[in-house]
Amino acid sequence: MVRERPVVLTPQGKAQLEQELEHLRTVKLPALVDRLQQLSNEGDISDNSEYEDTKEELVHTEARIREIEHILRRAQIVTAGDRERVHLGARVTVVDDEGIEETWVIVSPEEANASQGRISVESPVGSALLGKRVGDTVVVQAPGGETRLTIKHIE
Structure with missing residues (x-):
């Protein structure tokens, strides 16, 4: 029997997934089923692209x-870790060589969302920061080239 690896989530990530699940179950799924029924009642569905799109x-x-x-x-929920080192669930503020400051939360791949400032521990930046301390500089090999980031703050 294959053992599945646990998924480590932040409390926020778990809450977001639970909210998404609730929305899908109570709002989106019933609306799609209703729409399919409505389209089916309207007649020939054999060549109806809206019916096929809704079904998909x-x-x-x-x-x-x-x-x-x-x-x-x-899911296993990550608890607040030490503020000395970057860890899963940590909020990390970094500054690059050009002085541009960014803040990210280091999360599991399942809850990563770059547009919300949540980067995966498995991403080039996330893996480079993991275990480092305030003041440490890391070199990140990314598709866009090499970037140097200095850790300014860990929460």
């Missing part, structure tokens, strides 16, 4: 529900 969206929604349920079953 229903399949994707059901798959996302199963995925979230699977993640939540395996």
Whole structure:
């Protein structure tokens, strides 16, 4: 039997997944089922692109529900770690060579969302920062080239 690895989530990440799951189950899924029923009642569905698109969206929604349920079953919540080193769940402020400051939360791949400032521990930046201290400088090899980041603050 294959053992599944646990999914380490921050409390925020777990809450976001639970909210998404609730929305999918109570709002989106019923709306898609209703829309399919409505389109089916309107007549010939054999050549109806809206019916096919809605059916495909229903399949994707059901798959996302199963995925979230699977993640939540395996979830382990990370507790606040030490503020001395970068760890999963830490909020890290870094500054690059040009003086541009950015703040990220280091999270598991399942809850990563760069537009929300949540980067994966497995990303080039996340893995380079992991275990480092305030004042440490890391060199990140990314697709866009090499970047040097100095850790300014860890929460």
